[in-house]
Amino acid sequence: MTSTTTYRIGHPVVLDELPAGTEIRDADGDTGTKVQDGAWKVIGFPVALDPDWFRFPVEVVNPTPETALLVADFAGLHRLPDLMAELRSVVADIRTLRTSQEDKLDELRDENGDVPSGNLRRWDELRYDIHVEQDSDKLAAVLRRLEQLVDTEGSE
Incomplete structure (x- = not known):
């Protein structure tokens, strides 16, 4: 994908399904990156955070085509x-x-x-x-x- 963002995500469950390394931006402008253990690393926070910490909707930053399809599939289910x-x-x-x-x-x-x-x-x-x-x-x-x-x- 050439866009810098993809589908809006309105549910923490969708964030659980994203692969490690995925970067998101929430409605407040906070940016987080998913780490290997499934938590989210956010600049300025010394500990990893849960998906429900973010202010929804969130968007994926610089998504791969696979991530965009994954978001579309899981967001659609909700x-x-x-x-x-x-x-x-x-x-x-x-x-x-x-x-x-x-x-x-x-x-x-x-x-x-x-x-x-x-x-x-x-x-x-x-x-x-x-x-x-x-x-x-x-x-x-x-x-x-x-x-x-x-x-x-x-x-x-």
Whole structure:
């Protein structure tokens, strides 16, 4: 990689997986290097520190391509619960919208479940009233929400 930093790391567990010799910079500007025993050596501290000492998010300084891939893989695993919660929320929103539409359609039916001819126009409006712009905006909002969850360069 040619950049001086790679993906932001938001969890100490990811730091545990980095190889010895990896240098990181935390949100406060402190720089640490991972040593062979798994601890972190930070300039100005006489003892090695644990990964949870750093202020997150942290970034890898001058990553190798292998380190960048490792960070992406492990950081992604810790975002999975957030991503799943967001997907569940999207599905719940869709179900709520569908239920609301079905409730409105049911109100137009008579006691036999048929739609009287006087209600057919409204039935068609509710049943086929798909606003392309509105649906497009909703899908774009969903896409933005998902992209924010998996954006490795964005803020945490």
